[in-house]
Amino acid sequence: MPEGHTLHRLARLHQRRYGGAPVRVSSPQGKFTEASAVDGQVLVKAEAHGKHLFHHYEPGTVHIHLGLYGTFSEAKLPALPPVGQVRMRLIGSTHWTDLRGPNRCELLMPDQVDAIKARLGPDPLRRDARPERAFERISASRTSLAALLMDQSVLAGVGNVYRAEVLFRHGINPMLPGRSLDPVQWKEIWDDLVVLMRAGVRSGRIDTVADEHLPEVTGRAPRQDRHGGEVYVYRRTGQPCLVCGTPVAHKELAGRNLYWCPVCQPA
Missing domain, CATH: 3.20.190.10 (MutM-like, N-terminal)
Incomplete structure (x- = not known):
């Protein structure tokens, strides 16, 4: 989708x-x-x-x-x-x-x-968005952050790719209960989503990898995937994490595929 x-x-x-x-x-x-x-x-x-x-x-x-x-x-x-x-x-x-x-x-x-x-929840790409509305729901919930970020009534527009990537970029385990997320972490996640998704509007693809981890810098092969874009963990099950080298983990959560690095995103 x-x-x-x-x-x-x-x-x-x-x-x-x-x-x-x-x-x-x-x-x-x-x-x-x-x-x-x-x-x-x-x-x-x-x-x-x-x-x-x-x-x-x-x-x-x-x-x-x-x-x-x-x-x-x-x-x-x-x-x-x-x-x-x-x-x-x-x-x-x-x-x-x-x-x-x-x-x-x-x-x-x-x-x-x-x-x-x-x-719908607040949309990071809309100027009228109120991110505090999403945090009110998240901070009151025992549900995993991975599930909450995919709930369109909590946060609108974020899908499986942005969910996996923004949690990796902030070193947050996807199974962290929403109520355990502090306000500073939420602001960092929201601000990052705004930047990443605006870049996606401009380019028409999802790129989440920092410059120092790009193929032309590290010498690795560019990503080959129909979704396009350079990402850290999405659809990279078993492949080495671009930061620490640990195999990327995968599980199914609420009928969707979830990806994360067990070392960079510890429980």
Whole structure:
């Protein structure tokens, strides 16, 4: 599932491609039956909150959650005939964009949009975020920090990669109970997420490795992974830690894969 930086990157792209002008909106697949309500309307604003994307039009807001399989594709005009199951097609003055396989693609009214946002925790990529809200939940919980960071009602936009990497970067064991995290540690984690995720918006990939641990410095081979980016522990089970050389550990937690270094992140 795409992490928050991907949705913010998409929001910026769609704002640049279609914002402030009328947009043709259709559903070649026919499953987004409310497309006609915003067809030909001006896209007032595209924004993201966590893993949710919102296209705001005067008649309502198109809410998109990509889930595990949702993807966008785009190209310059002229638009080609739809290929496959296209849930929503946008056509602007210079580009066209197709959405396939999302978990949600629906037209919502303002109160429904507000309800979704109210259920989400603070997003490190939003300027209106209040990180103290997340710490209130974390500091009152016996649940592991690894699970809390993946709970979108606690912290919005952070997924498996950022979760594993930010805990490694701060030497925190993923099974530490939330209530054992002190405020200074939380501020350091939050500030680091802001920096890492903003870099992800700019580059379109997740890079978490410090300069001194990069392949060109250490002489190791660059990472080969479909997710891209240089990381410390994510999907590196059994490989040597880039800092201490200990094999990276792995376990399943709440149905998701968890990675950490037993030495750099001691219990």
